[in-house]
Amino acid sequence: MFESAELGHKITKEVWDREVPALREALLDAQYDLAAAKFPVVILVAGVDGSGKSETVNTLNEWMDPRHIQTHGLGEPTDEERERPHMWRYWRILPPKGKIGIFDGSWYTWPIIERAYGRIKTSELDQDMGRIARFEQMLIQEGALVLKFWMHLGKEAQKKRLKGLEKDPQTRWRVTPRDWKHFEMYDTFRQVAERSLRATSTGDAPWIVVEATDPRYQRLTVGKILLERLRGRLDHPATAAPTVRALPRTSIDSLNVLKALDLTRRIEKKDYDEELLTLQGKLNLLARHRNLRKHSLVLVYEGVDAAGKGGSIRRITQSLDARRYEIHPTAAPTEEERAQPYLWRFWRNLPGRGKVAIFDRSWYGRVLVERVEGFCSEADWQRAYSEINDFESQLVRSGSILLKFWLSISQEEQLRRFEERQVTPFKRFKITEEDWRNREKWPAYESAICDMLDRTSTEIAPWTLVESENKHYGRIKILRTLVQRLEEEL
Secondary structure, three states: OOHOOOOOOOOOOHHHHHHHHHHHHHHHHHHHHHHHOOOOEEEEEEEOOOOOHHHHHHHHHOOHHHHEEEEEEEOEEEEEEEEOOOOHHHOOOOOOOOOOOEOOOOEEEEEHHHHHHOOOOOOHHEEEHHHHHHHHHHHHHHHHOOEEEEEEEEEEHHHHHHHHHHOOOOHHHHOOHHHHHHHOHHHHHHHHHHHHHHHHHHOOOEEEEEEEEOOOHHHHHHHHHHHHHHHHHHOHHOOOOOOOOOOOOOOOOOHHHHOOOOOOHHHHHHHHHHHHHHHHHHHHHHHHOOHHHHHHHHHEEEEEEOOHHHHHHHHOOOOOOOOOEEEEEEOOOOHHHHHHOOOOHHHOOOOOOOEEEEEOOOOOHHHHHHHHOOOOOOOEEEEEHHHHHHHHHHHHHEEEEEEEEEEOOHHHHHHHHHHHHOOHHHHHHHHHOOOOOHHOOOOHHHHHHHHHHHHHOOOOOOEEEEOOOOOHHHHHHHHHHHHHHHHOOO
């Protein structure tokens, strides 16, 4: 893959002085057009040590308006980043629509380094590359233009570059002992990098290998390719995103799992009070268990309107230290959130180790309310199932304890609770015109719920279906499930 980048291209100063002014002007025009076009540009600049990655990034910032560029030089993960899934640090800094994000060091860096040092197996590297390819495909489906540049130097050229930098007192600081160690491992790094690039060079996000022996050629090439791809996207927006194959519109086995629930299940008030205190006491002890510092706890609450999510959440938080948990009620996305990929607002709220995040409604809104109400395209909600499964897989792999609860009640019980809320002054805030409108679409929501349960109840992140016709029974079932799961994990 790298052989084509070893041809010794050079650009003379005369050519540089002639071509750069026109290129800078065209890049600025395209950058300002991007602000109106409202899609993000993600630029990855990767490559071997000493290949001029940072200098290329600096040149792009010099040539364009830095107010509309977000540049990220990423070194080793911080302690905060190590407490969360690997991709968390990148999700937080994705550029919004209309902006350019440049990554000097990216989601490829650490998997490649870990494999080169033998800290992970080849199979684990391949799994990482698969997750990265799916992540980039998601970015593209969300409208992003993704450009990936690999700056390549042959082994002798890298040695010459490092020695040249080390010889000059003004650039000596840029060469570290680790750079020389990586030079000694050149062949290993090349083998790992080539495997990684081949696995992730797709039609929608191909790797562009740039020869880095001549800095002028390197920077002019990157600038021209950026202009060509950006201008092409601006001038032909209709062909930007790849098509998504539609999935079947019915559930996998035609089973309506909601109708199989026994909503007559009840618990007597006296038994409820006793068991509630017992379970809350156990939860309090488990929440202070020393081993929870190795994990985070993520609770997802979904259910039909008035099914009792808020009441159940309160019974859990009564047992927790207020400094250790955070509740995230999910409403319609803000303007800031709409400028990012759909899952961005959930990634940014993931808890660190020893902490608890409770989502009162969640990322499942895309396959429920957004699907039924037509707030997103069919292609968007159809692909969301696999994106959500991938997201939850990364959560669990990073050490999160994830529980998902679906609270179910009958239409008749929902109507009774709606009417009660309307006549109870301190409950009026819980009922809106939207709640009444949603009742009229009960069959459509029921179909969407069954599809969601079919496609996202996985082995590592199963749904717990909660019969909440009797609120006391539902609360105890959730607490019992949570306590049992924590006892198993801790």
